[in-house]
Amino acid sequence: MITSGEIKSRLWDGATELRGSMDASRYKDYMLGLMFYKFLSDKTLETFRNTAGLGRISESELVEEYTQNREELGEELDKMIQQALGYFVAPEYLYQKWIKDINTGDFEVQKVTDSLNNFEKTIAVTGDSDDFKGLFSSSTLDLTDTALGSNLNERNKSIKALINLFADLDMVALQKSDVLGDAYEYLIGQFAMESGKKAGEFYTPRQVSEIMAQIAAKNSNIQSIYDPTVGSGSLLLTVGKHLSKEVQKDLSYYGQEKNTATYNLTRMNLLLHGVRPEKMTVRNADTLSHDWPEDPSQANVGVQFDAVVITHHTHSRIGIKLA
Template identity: 40%
Template structure:
């Protein structure tokens, strides 16, 4: 309960920081400022807590105490050794005057300098390849912050002061990580279509992760891969359901640089050590990655951009990811290119779960050929239809396709979860009850009337390898038979009621009088018309 309370306090402080910027720019822009400055505070506070622990073998009472102790230690003869040790521990070093604690103090005393904050960002970026170009999206000199140097500087100082109220000293990584996740979700809600670039709704993330991790929860050194990782939230879900979260290795790739930076910050804020995260800024389809020491993974999780365009150049037919299929996903719809990329990187005993539009289940031509080959190879394990309007960037219904690399059977489980949702103002949501219901159907792997159907390969072959869910799960509800005698009795009763009301209305009209002859003539005409 304390963790939840801490998390709420943290969220309210961070969200009030957003209020400072909300009137100046849209959410897709101010999220970079807010999340970037929160991240710098995290780096600075973590550094001071660690340096104090190294010097005093204890936790500081306040960050100011830690800063004072650090300043004193730097005057001594062991200063160089301390700095070198901190660099090894943290992968970066922050000078006393560039700590967030100092910046907040300067902001309160109206002597804050944007130049110093920019220098602090630059130092972090240059300290280790882990942090290269991490703060690129934060323009401390943007006109959006205000007109003129003073107003711009005041806006940044206000943000620094507000975020300083967040108590990271007494918040563990789960609390901070959850607060960060909440903010990312709120930004997704505010940015609408842009949110598709960086956010998968938590309900969908939970289903994907629970399915992909099933049977692997106790595995030490679990490897997770998301080739379209957005802000990294989907990857990080594995931490929630693993019994050995400290040993998970995370691999992720993201095309959009600002979103890639968000994912890197998100990893650190969730306490993921640098050795366990390998993230890359790049185009997943154009150039295969990873190609080094580890190329296949226990879990592959994906929510790629739907029906995106890609080059589909002939050379890709020689690419190991696609060469077995003889055809390529069409230029106008890269859905199967993403799916095959993920499957290629899946371990033989692993599980992959990907979200895609329903078209991949029944479209023909090249996609039909790829789908048939996957089904003949037994790669498609389950198809789950999700409710419409779950995502911020599209209202279309989507489905989850679950894939396995090598298995004995070729049966496919179909689940229709399209009705399992709560209607919301902007988006529909799936509750934990809905999610558990889907997972239970998946784990049972059997036919349940109107909810799921376990199709043998022969069923699918008869359907020409069309995987459209209504072909397998019959959700048709037979309408109740109408009793004609009851219906006639109801109609007669309604007619009698109408006649009674009409009679009362005419009596009321007849009581009306007027000295105006024309009004009385009109009134009498109306009464005659109603009486018929």
């Protein structure tokens, strides 16, 4: 299997080559968004494999089996996968279908747009559905953006190159070995360095995160942690890593983020690190004007958290100074 160092080097070299003159803070949304969609597709296929009791077969054979079974079982299969994951990716919208179309010369950017739009329709109607809604909204992943190319042919070329960057990566296996989450965090950090001042919108430097995490983790009985300006979610995850494995299993992550693109990045980052949907609650809101909602079981009482961590970079943009 590819090592953590190899995947980090490969992905960042690819990002540097492919993004051209596009601002790093903007290109990250496309790269990390499509990387996450590959993860969703791979999780769907793995869940189908387990549900169908299939052994080790090639990915192309697995896609074919999934397609045939869905034709036969329809909504019954959809619901089985949806119940396990909270969503499903239909065979015709799999990341693997994009790759096949690229290889056969049938690829069109519109097919990617259709796939991302369709994902919204496959989310289970549960209390955790907000963890997936709007992840690929056009406000953050606009595939008609001229920054990807001045015309349709150039945009097709840019998106194809980005899709191929993740084509042979088994995201499920990489997640199980913690390589995927590490690589995602690495890319976020690299994009932050490239973005300069804009990095404050989504990234807390690792050294700062480590110090804050060590302080917060001194309380070994933490069951919930909240970041009012959550950014990419890296600070929450760093605190989690400093807790025991047993505590991590039941740790609940809470966060608020004003910027919609960064809010989407937060949810993707937590899910890629194996945080279960029922253990994460992230809101797209401005903490200064909309504080965390009251405890639904106690009127006029705010929700209580075992630990709260925050960096103040967002306040400086609106003229608030912290002593």
